[in-house]
Amino acid sequence: ALPEANGDFFGQMDTLTDEERAVALTTRQFMHEHVAPIMNEYWSRDEFPKQLIPELRKLDLLRKIWNEDGTRKPNATVVEGLVTLEACKVDVSTAVFFGVHAGLAFASIALGGSDEQKAEWLPKMMDLEAVGAFGLTEPEGGSQVSQGMRTTCKRDGDSWTLRGQKKWIGNSTFSDLTVIWARDVDTQEVRGFIVRAGTPGYRVEKIGGKIALRIVENGLITLDDCRVPDSDRLQNVQGWRTTAEVLRLTRAGVAWQGVGCAMGAYELAVNYSQEREQFGKRIGEFQLIQNHLVHMLGNVTSMFALCLRLSHMADSGTMKDEHAALAKVFTAARCRETVALARETFGGNGILLENGVAKHFADTEAIYSYEGTNEINTLVVGRAITGLSAFV
Numbered sequence: 422a423l424p425e426a427n428g429d430f431f432g433q434m435d436t437l438t439d440e441e442r443a444v445a446l447t448t449r450q451f452m453h454e455h456v457a458p459i460m461n462e463y464w465s466r467d468e469f470p471k472q473l474i475p476e477l478r479k480l481d482l483l484r485k486i487w488n489e490d491g492t493r494k495p496n497a498t499v500v501e502g503l504v505t506l507e508a509c510k511v512d513v514s515t516a517v518f519f520g521v522h523a524g525l526a527f528a529s530i531a532l533g534g535s536d537e538q539k540a541e542w543l544p545k546m547m548d549l550e551a552v553g554a555f556g557l558t559e560p561e562g563g564s565q566v567s568q569g570m571r572t573t574c575k576r577d578g579d580s581w582t583l584r585g586q587k588k589w590i591g592n593s594t595f596s597d598l599t600v601i602w603a604r605d606v607d608t609q610e611v612r613g614f615i616v617r618a619g620t621p622g623y624r625v626e627k628i629g630g631k632i633a634l635r636i637v638e639n640g641l642i643t644l645d646d647c648r649v650p651d652s653d654r655l656q657n658v659q660g661w662r663t664t665a666e667v668l669r670l671t672r673a674g675v676a677w678q679g680v681g682c683a684m685g686a687y688e689l690a691v692n693y694s695q696e697r698e699q700f701g702k703r704i705g706e707f708q709l710i711q712n713h714l715v716h717m718l719g720n721v722t723s724m725f726a727l728c729l730r731l732s733h734m735a736d737s738g739t740m741k742d743e744h745a746a747l748a749k750v751f752t753a754a755r756c757r758e759t760v761a762l763a764r765e766t767f768g769g770n771g772i773l774l775e776n777g778v779a780k781h782f783a784d785t786e787a788i789y790s791y792e793g794t795n796e797i798n799t800l801v802v803g804r805a806i807t808g809l810s811a812f813v
């Protein structure tokens with residue numbers, strides 16, 4: 422019998438604790454049972470399958486990452502990374518749904534919320550009874566959003582008025598709450614708000630026509646004199662510092678998306694190379710195809726090792742912005758190379774949705790550009806290693 426495709430060539434899973442491996446296996450099983458059978462249909466429909474939410478709830482994954490009071494478990498980033506890895510091997514969109522809710526939105530409240538706000542939202546979010554979204558990027562630009570934020574908030578007695586637009590906001594078309602970041606017109610401070618679905622002046626339009634992550638629903642949010650009570654302002658936000666802290670935490674997760682997406686594509690390519698015949702041979706017998714597969718496996722193995730180390734650093738408190746940024750830059754680029762080789766291994770069949778690899782190929786384009794583009798994360802690392810900033 423031919424060996425089974427296995428993207429964990431160096432047995433890195435064996436270095437994990439039993440509990441960590443169990444989370445990875447539970448996620449793997451969930452993806453195969455619940456997501457794989459429907460993902461191509463929902464990809465074509467440009468829609469998130471909401472029926473996955475009660476099934477995901479049963480896995481109780483957030484409690485393996487967070488404590489109820491908003492502190493993180495000692496191995497939270499490793500666990501988050503493994504969930505992301507296993508989800509992305511099958512479908513990156515599912516990982517993004519989870520990452521936006523359990524990472525960006527949850528972390529904003531965990532880091533920026535008062536005890537009352539945490540008590541109100543975190544248990545419901547852990548149970549996926551309330552789904553979160555995170556609204557930072559604006560139509561005029563994501564890279565410069567810290568300096569160039571145009572969405573404003575203005576205090577008016579016991580409430581605030583929000584004005585502006587937020588673009589690309591994942592989950593926002595059906596979220597129960599969206600964390601909105603806005604600049605205070607009076608103090609110029611960045612503030613965070615919990616905006617509840619249905620608040621007057623808050624409107625979401627689904628962004629259609631995407632060629633990547635079509636199962637994630639991204640929204641264009643318009644805040645048209647949207648009034649939010651002061652009790653829904655995140656009380657412990659320390660300006661942009663808190664937003665940056667949330668992004669630092671979640672950037673490690675995006676680095677893991679590249680690992681999972683590349684590993685999934687690699688395994689599909691190995692399987693295909695063992696079956697597909699040309700010139701009377703299985704294509705895996707051709708040296709050039711083996712070269713593709715080995716190149717992919719080298720990428721996947723190094724990405725996996727890098728992200729495990731990154732997560733251990735995050736969990737021990739030694740990870741800095743530049744570490745997360747380098748991991749994100751590296752895995753996104755290696756993922757892009759890997760999925761292209763995997764797609765190529767499939768020949769023409771590689772562009773058909775039904776063969777799986779096309780979705781990985783397309784989704785990589787989103788991984789490449791969000792949570793800090795390749796260029797911006799590169800400049801973050803460049804600044805750290807030279808002490809010289811190429812951007813303000």
Ligand code: FAD
Pocket residue numbers: 521555556557558561562563564565588589590591592633634639787790791792793794795796797800812
């Ligand atoms: P721009 O900032 O316009 O950049 C355009 C190009 O210019 C890029 O190549 C960039 O690297 C380059 N560039 C910009 N400045 C510099 C510089 N100083 N030096 C060199 N090059 C530079 N945002 C949210 O808030 N919430 C979400 O849930 C969310 N989900 C997303 C999901 C998807 C599928 C996508 C595509 C995006 C999502 N985003 C979300 C937004 C995402 O974070 C931004 O797209 C990203 O930060 C890049 O911003 P931009 O698209 O405006 O590109």
